[in-house]
Amino acid sequence: MKPSPLWASEPFWKKVAIWVTSGSFIVLITLTFHSMSEVVAGSQRVPAYSVINQKIDYRFDNTKNRFQPVIGDEQPLFGKKLSETEAEALVALGKKTTQAKNCMNCHTILGNGAYYAPDLTKAWLDPGWIDEANREAQMLTFLKDPPNHARTFGSGRRMPQLDITDEEAHGVVAFLKWMSTIDTNGFPHNFKTLTAQE
Amino acid sequence: MNATTPLMETGLAVCAPLNSDNLNGGQKLAVKYFSTAMILFIAQLLFGLLAALQFIWPNFLFDTLDFSVNRMVHINAMVVWMLYGFIGAVYWFLEEESGIEIVGLKLGNIAYWVLTGAVTIVVLVYLLVQTGPGNDTTRWFINEGREYIEAPRWADIGIVAVMLVFFYNVAATFSKGRWSGISGVLTLDLVALAGLYLAGMFYSTNITVDQYWWWWVIHLWVEATWEVLVGCIMAWSLMKLIGARRQIVQTWLYIEVALMFGSGILGLGHHYFWIGTPEYWLTIGGFFSALEPIPLVAMVVHSVYDAGVHKFRSTNHPALAWIIAHTFGNFLGAGVWGFMHTLPQINLYTHGTQWSASHGHLAFFGAYATIIIAFFYLAIQRWRGGVWMGEGLQDSGWKWKWAMGLLNLGVMGMTVALLIAGYEQSFIERAVEGSTWGGYFAGQNHPWFQQAMNWRLVFGVMTFAGAILLVWDLLTIGACESREELVIEEH
Numbered sequence: 001m002k003p004s005p006l007w008a009s010e011p012f013w014k015k016v017a018i019w020v021t022s023g024s025f026i027v028l029i030t031l032t033f034h035s036m037s038e039v040v041a042g043s044q045r046v047p048a049y050s051v052i053n054q055k056i057d058y059r060f061d062n063t064k065n066r067f068q069p070v071i072g073d074e075q076p077l078f079g080k081k082l083s084e085t086e087a088e089a090l091v092a093l094g095k096k097t098t099q100a101k102n103c104m105n106c107h108t109i110l111g112n113g114a115y116y117a118p119d120l121t122k123a124w125l126d127p128g129w130i131d132e133a134n135r136e137a138q139m140l141t142f143l144k145d146p147p148n149h150a151r152t153f154g155s156g157r158r159m160p161q162l163d164i165t166d167e168e169a170h171g172v173v174a175f176l177k178w179m180s181t182i183d184t185n186g187f188p189h190n191f192k193t194l195t196a197q198e
Numbered sequence: 199m200n201a202t203t204p205l206m207e208t209g210l211a212v213c214a215p216l217n218s219d220n221l222n223g224g225q226k227l228a229v230k231y232f233s234t235a236m237i238l239f240i241a242q243l244l245f246g247l248l249a250a251l252q253f254i255w256p257n258f259l260f261d262t263l264d265f266s267v268n269r270m271v272h273i274n275a276m277v278v279w280m281l282y283g284f285i286g287a288v289y290w291f292l293e294e295e296s297g298i299e300i301v302g303l304k305l306g307n308i309a310y311w312v313l314t315g316a317v318t319i320v321v322l323v324y325l326l327v328q329t330g331p332g333n334d335t336t337r338w339f340i341n342e343g344r345e346y347i348e349a350p351r352w353a354d355i356g357i358v359a360v361m362l363v364f365f366y367n368v369a370a371t372f373s374k375g376r377w378s379g380i381s382g383v384l385t386l387d388l389v390a391l392a393g394l395y396l397a398g399m400f401y402s403t404n405i406t407v408d409q410y411w412w413w414w415v416i417h418l419w420v421e422a423t424w425e426v427l428v429g430c431i432m433a434w435s436l437m438k439l440i441g442a443r444r445q446i447v448q449t450w451l452y453i454e455v456a457l458m459f460g461s462g463i464l465g466l467g468h469h470y471f472w473i474g475t476p477e478y479w480l481t482i483g484g485f486f487s488a489l490e491p492i493p494l495v496a497m498v499v500h501s502v503y504d505a506g507v508h509k510f511r512s513t514n515h516p517a518l519a520w521i522i523a524h525t526f527g528n529f530l531g532a533g534v535w536g537f538m539h540t541l542p543q544i545n546l547y548t549h550g551t552q553w554s555a556s557h558g559h560l561a562f563f564g565a566y567a568t569i570i571i572a573f574f575y576l577a578i579q580r581w582r583g584g585v586w587m588g589e590g591l592q593d594s595g596w597k598w599k600w601a602m603g604l605l606n607l608g609v610m611g612m613t614v615a616l617l618i619a620g621y622e623q624s625f626i627e628r629a630v631e632g633s634t635w636g637g638y639f640a641g642q643n644h645p646w647f648q649q650a651m652n653w654r655l656v657f658g659v660m661t662f663a664g665a666i667l668l669v670w671d672l673l674t675i676g677a678c679e680s681r682e683e684l685v686i687e688e689h
């Protein structure tokens with residue numbers, strides 16, 4: 001039998017497979033190191049947890065040609081300014097609560113999860129909370145007893161009773177406020193925030 | 199022990215009963231994995247139906263078995279039955295491929311029972327405890343709350359331990375027996391597959407970091423390591439089923455590995471568009487993931503061409519049919535449906551809509567459910583002592599044909615319904631309404647969306663009917679067959 005031409009030769013493709021795989025993997029590792037340094041809490045893209053002491057908005061940016069979070073003046077969450085450590089502890093409680101209550105199997109978070117309930121990425125800024133003055137109180141009441149404060153928008157879909165405590169609810173709101181400051185490259189697009197309605 | 203007695207008692211005329219003496223050591227273990235996989239597949243569909251019903255009647259089981267619970271069980275049962283199917287498939291051909299008896303079978307058996315016990319406990323806790331307080335104990339013992347890998351940490355550790363035993367069985371058997379191209383790729387791929395699971399085993403408050411590593415597990419499983427694993431499984435089954443030449447299937451396997459890893463590893467970037475990661479991922483993720491369909495086209499060409507060269511003569515018709523369904527399903531569900539929403543310009547609008555669910559259903563079913571079902575048929579054939587499963591089956595093989603038709607049509611129908619819902623969401627909720635909660639519900643309340651949910655349920659029931667028929671067929675096919683299997687030589 002004639003030896004196979006190169007394009008049909010087993011040893012040749014074996015070498016190609018090894019080189020392509022290791023090459024891609026090395027590039028991925030390099031990019032991962034770089035990306036991790038760009039997204040530590042406290043970076044340009046992912047603000048420090050104490051950003052919950054500020055006013056947050058999400059507006060179209062003309063130079064970037066996409067939507068972008070806007071971090072404004074002081075506007076402490078629940079009227080109490082927190083240190084970085086306190087803020088991190090509160091956001092961590094909220095993050096753990098979102099995991100413990102399985103939020104992601106109804107909602108999407110940064111667009112990932114389930115599609116039975118609205119995306120939470122910019123929930124803090126949602127015009128559904130009507131006005132800034134009552135937003136925090138409304139969010140807390142809702143989280144602690146969702147079935148009786150249902151926000152179904154005519155769909156009949158209610159959020160179940162998840163036994164979220166007062167403390168956990170504060171954490172969740174902090175987590176949501178912090179998450180809304182992450183620069184998500186313009187996702188969601190065209191989102192009109194609570195303060196952009198007028 | 200005589201395995202025929204229980205079947206005889208049910209009144210079925212059994213001529214070629216299931217008999218474990220027909221199986222080698224690895225295969226005895228494999229059929230345990232396969233049987234459990236089939237049970238979990240049915241469970242997956244039942245919980246999917248509950249969740250689908252809740253889209254239509256939101257009060258159904260509200261505050262008892264909520265959507266989140268049903269959906270979690272639905273997708274977790276899927277991941278687990280597929281892993282069972284893969285492990286089973288590898289145990290199935292381990293002895294034939296290595297040329298010797300499996301090393302460490304006892305340990306392998308224990309690992310099976312440990313894994314199955316752990317899975318049972320995890321599911322019971324999901325159903326009965328459901329959620330816990332927002333602390334570390336919940337993540338360790340109840341639920342981790344991260345889609346697909348919700349299993350609490352203790353179970354993660356158990357899973358890793360079982361995977362190590364499985365890996366030991368595989369690597370030790372090949373090392374003692376003989377290595378081949380297929381077994382080499384397979385073994386390295388298993389290292390990567392198990393290693394990736396570790397990337398999902400730590401906590402981070404930073405949601406961007408959390409999702410970054412979460413996608414390492416999910417994407418680098420289904421679009422890299424699982425694809426290569428089924429590539430190995432398919433290479434082996436083509437030799438087995440139609441007598442394809444080893445040198446040809448192995449050359450193809452290396453080409454597929456190069457193309458799949460070459461596009462899939464950096465294709466990971468298509469999940470890093472919107473989670474807070476830098477903008478270069480828009481380019482890298484878009485570009486490399488757009489190349490991912492190429493190896494999937496190659497697989498279709500390869501399988502159909504090879505089956506054609508061998509004139510579709512095969513030892514096991516249902517298995518070959520499911521293998522071909524696998525190559526088309528993989529190409530359509532992952533390749534075509536994946537490609538359609540993978541560029542950031544469209545993904546900005548489709549991300550996190552039913553569009554993703556449409557793709558998810560066709561891809562998981564088409565790429566993975568199909569090839570595992572093919573192995574169920576291979577297993578049944580041998581378990582009955584190598585009965586005829588070629589042309590001219592009894593009752594003209596209506597059961598396997600109908601089961602296959604119903605399952606494929608059912609999943610395709612659900613996929614199209616979800617696709618329509620996804621388009622509707624992309625336009626109404628996203629483009630027009632700007633993604634607010636009000637916009638979300640404007641999309642959900644629209645008649646186009648609601649009709650799509652009804653059709654999804656209809657086709658879901660069809661899928662379920664197909665699965666039940668599949669079970670019935672597997673229990674009866676070849677049971678009263680007197681002809682021996684067709685033996686196909688490599689040619």
Ligand code: HEM
Nearest residue numbers: 113420487490532536537539540549550554558561562565
């Ligand atoms: C058999 C292989 C594949 C399987 C099983 C699969 C499965 C899935 C699933 C289940 C999701 C949704 C994840 C979630 O719950 O958030 C998803 C997302 C996605 N897949 Fe695949 N996929 C496969 C291959 C591909 C390929 C080859 C491409 C591209 C060519 C692709 C493109 C995408 C994209 C862009 C998303 C993100 C959707 C979004 O933004 O919401 N997939 N895939």
Ligand code: HEM
Nearest residue numbers: 114115116243246247249250554555558559562563658661
């Ligand atoms: C009886 C048939 C089925 C029904 C009624 C059904 C129903 C559902 C429902 C309601 C969801 C939740 C979607 C959402 O969050 O809005 C879902 C998710 C999912 N199902 Fe199914 N399903 C069925 C069969 C299957 C099959 C056969 C597979 C794969 C083999 C599958 C794989 C998935 C996956 C991967 C997801 C997550 C998708 C994502 O997050 O994008 N399902 N299913």
Ligand SMILES: [Fe+2]
Nearest residue numbers: 417421466468
């Ligand atoms: Fe992916």
